[in-house]
Amino acid sequence: VIGLKLLLTGGSGFLGKRIVPYFEKLDWEVLAPSHSELDITDEAGNVISGKTMEGPYVGNTMKLNCVPGNGASAPSFKSVTWKVESLVGTNVATIDANGVLTINKPGQIKVTATATVGVGQTALANNTQTVIINIPITEVEVTLGTPTIGGDPSKIASVPADAPYELDYSNNDWVSGVSTNGVFLGNRIPELSVDIVPKDGYVFPARQLYLEDY
Numbered sequence: 481v482i483g484l485k486l487l488l489t490g491g492s493g494f495l496g497k498r499i500v501p502y503f504e505k506l507d508w509e510v511l512a513p514s515h516s517e518l519d520i521t522d523e524a525g526n527v528i529s530g531k532t533m534e535g536p537y538v539g540n541t542m543k544l545n546c547v548p549g550n551g552a553s554a555p556s557f558k559s560v561t562w563k564v565e566s567l568v569g570t571n572v573a574t575i576d577a578n579g580v581l582t583i584n585k586p587g588q589i590k591v592t593a594t595a596t597v598g599v600g601q602t603a604l605a606n607n608t609q610t611v612i613i614n615i616p617i618t619e620v621e622v623t624l625g626t627p628t629i630g631g632d633p634s635k636i637a638s639v640p641a642d643a644p645y646e647l648d649y650s651n652n653d654w655v656s657g658v659s660t661n662g663v664f665l666g667n668r669i670p671e672l673s674v675d676i677v678p679k680d681g682y683v684f685p686a687r688q689l690y691l692e693d694y
Contacts, residue, residue, distance in 0.1 A: 518607040520593050521545045528611045529593075534683065535613035536583050544579040546593045546609075557595040565590045568681035569644065572615055586617045586644050586682055617644055617684035620676055637674055644682040648675040 520529035523543045536542045546560045562579050566572040569587025576582075581591065594608045623638045634649045678684035 518593070518595050518609050519547050520591070520609050520611050521547055529609035530611070532612040532614065535581075535589075535615050537618045538583050538585060538615065540583055542581040542583070544575070544581060544591065544593070544611075546579065546595050559596045561594045563592045563594075565592075567612070569615075573613075581613075583615055586615050586684075588681055588683075589613050589615065614683040617678060617682060620645060622647075622676070639676075645676055645678050645684055648677045650675075 518529070519527045521544070522528050523545075525545075528544075544562070546557065548557075560579070562575045562577065564573050564575040564581065567588040567590055569585050572583070572585045572587035573589050574582050574584065575591060579593070590610055590612050592608060592610045594606050596606050621640055621643065625636050625638075627633070627636055637647055639645065639647060676684075
């Protein structure tokens with residue numbers, strides 16, 4: 481008896497759900513993989529496909545893998561291709577043919593894995609999964625100026641124009657050394673707080689920069 485195999489794409493659809501039982505009754509081995517039977521996993525084997533997650537820091541790498549998902553006995557992958565797109569920022573990351581993700585900049589990326597499945601030597605169907613990865617801001621560069629009597633405190637600090645973060649003075653609590661009309665005094669040591677906040681789409685918890693003892 482020759483065992484017959486059928487690879488059915490779209491097996492989870494209206495017609496596919498009816499075709500599969502028919503051929504199974506004829507003792508065919510029916511393989512009907514769906515996109516849910518493909519998973520992207522991280523280095524620890526955790527399933528991350530279909531999720532939005534925080535990724536590695538700039539300068540680090542992350543090995544992604546493509547495996548049969550949903551507990552499926554899926555046909556073997558004939559090939560796996562990887563693609564990465566920058567959703568926030570430009571040239572945020574690269575990925576090689578082995579799924580090694582290299583982080584270049586903060587931002588947000590979408591990684592797509594496409595696995596070709598088949599029976600025997602024949603490649604017959606493609607399954608695709610994606611994962612959204614946020615690359616957090618881990619370093620900031622702030623240039624501090626020198627306060628002058630009557631000077632504007634909101635001009636005392638600056639960041640690079642192309643930085644993925646910016647300074648926010650809207651929640652300032654002028655601790656000391658600043659008059660009620662918002663200028664530096666000549667007889668006080670100025671102290672003020674400035675929020676560093678991420679620009680739209682970037683991930684960075686707001687925190688305070690303290691300028692003291694000028």
